[in-house]
Amino acid sequence: MNSDSDLQIAGDILEVPHLLQAPREHPATVAEYAGLARSIAADRTQWEHLVRYDATTRWYHRLRTGPGYEVWLLSWVPGQGSGLHDHGGSSGVLTVLDGTxxxxxxxxxxxxxxxxxxxxxxxxxxxxxxxxxxxxVSLHVYYPGLTEMTMHFAHSARCAAAAPHSAGADTVTTA
Known part of the structure; x- marks a missing residue:
């Protein structure tokens, strides 16, 4: 019996490729989508040169697509906002790159x-x-890709969030 352990693995597990999962080319879990956003955020060379600021409307640029998902880059000058909205059937990750x-x-x-x-x-x-x-500047990952945004025209976020599909909502199709 081995004094270090009763369980031993024969050889180096990293030398047995069939036991390892191949790395995924595209994200498939919430954690992987959040990780994709963090990796893009960390590499300013991927996005910084693309950013534009527009005083009349929010600027946006589709940075990347993959199977079923999209990555968008947005800029916001002081005073600009999205309005109260949801993202239809899409889930998302919003990551702030610059500013507040x-x-x-x-x-x-x-x-x-x-x-x-x-x-x-x-x-x-x-x-x-x-x-x-x-x-x-912010980065937005949507899965599936964003095809609609429902705008909520309520007096406050608290009102609209409590009744997201009330008569005070309009759907805007993005595709």
Missing amino acids: LTERSRRGTRALRPGAQRVFAPGYVHEVLNDALEPA
Whole structure:
């Protein structure tokens, strides 16, 4: 008997390729989508040169697509916001790259600084806005790819989040 352990593996497990899972080319879990967003955020060469700021409307650029998902880059000048909305049948990961954004939902209001991530399921109602004095940049991953956004025209995020499919909602198709 071995004094170190009664269980031994013959050889190096890393030398047995059939026991290892092949790395996935594309994300398949929530954690992997969040990891994709973090890896893009960490490599400024992938996105920084693409960013534009537009004082009349929010600027956006589709950065990448994969099987069933999309990655979008958005910029926000002070005062710009998304309006109260959901993402139809899509789940998502929002990651702040630069500046500070504010998210309002029925769960409250929170400041999102660089590196902050928000993961949400279909039907999640929120508003994102830049109420700071400096521009902001964010990255958004949607699965499946974003095909509609329902805008909620209520007096407050708390009202709309409590009744997301009320008469105060309009669906905007994005594809």
